[in-house]
């Protein structure tokens with residue numbers, strides 16, 4: 001519990017810092033990119049300077065992407081909650097990530113009477129997208145992702161940090177490379193990444209954002225992993241009484 005509290009405190013102060021820096025940087029980069037584009041337009045086409053200007057603009061665009069990720073991470077936006085059908089949203093988010101991939105299979109196992117959850121659709125969708133992206137990236141040779149959603153009634157002290165009551169439990173399992181034991185307690189830290197940095201991955205912010213979104217929903221996320229044997233992320237989201245979900249789930253395969 002103390003550890004969790006410390007993590008939340010750490011995250012809050014990082015949010016303030018990151019938000020401020022990202023905001024200023026975004027404005028500065030706007031000026032840098034604008035001027036580089038102007039310079040590119042003014043030089044002779046044959047000039048060797050063009051190549052340097054293009055490289056500088058490309059790097060600045062990457063910096064801008066990163067500041068946007070940071071801003072997103074630091075935004076203290078409280079979730080705008082509405083009662084939503086979790087199965088539809090999870091299928092859609094996973095489908096979005098895997099749309100172009102023919103190496104990854106994604107299967108769903110959803111309890112028919114799954115409780116509804118009060119949540120911020122955008123934010124929870126971002127959570128699923130981030131987790132599926134990580135799963136996909138951990139299976140470079142291809143493999144399967146399985147997503148399970150069940151109702152779970154928790155009693156006191158059953159899951160550290162969660163009040164007793166009704167929850168929807170989402171488990172997302174991949175067959176990827178797994179996470180080294182010494183990395184397990186770092187993966188939710190901002191900027192922790194074992195990936196090569198590129199413009200679209202390796203910032204190490206995705207799971208930090210996921211952690212903060214789930215916290216704001218009064219839920220919990222945990223991870224279990226065996227190096228070489230795949231990874232499972234487990235999420236708990238508080239359920240709304242015993243209302244029924246709108247869409248009953250059945251098993252399905254997504255290409």
Ligand SMILES: Nc1ncnc2c1ncn2[C@@H]1O[C@H](COP(=O)(O)OP(=O)(O)OP(=O)(O)O)[C@@H](O)[C@H]1O
Nearest residue numbers: 134135138178187193194201202203204205206207
């Ligand atoms: N499903 C997974 N399998 C194996 N390792 C994982 C998995 N999910 C996360 N990790 C580990 O946790 C780290 C942090 O993940 P996170 O999504 O926060 O950052 P990232 O994927 O490295 O970069 P990005 O910010 O672009 O997502 C990863 O670099 C990886 O080492």
Ligand SMILES: [Mg+2]
Nearest residue numbers: 133134206207
């Ligand atoms: Mg990631």
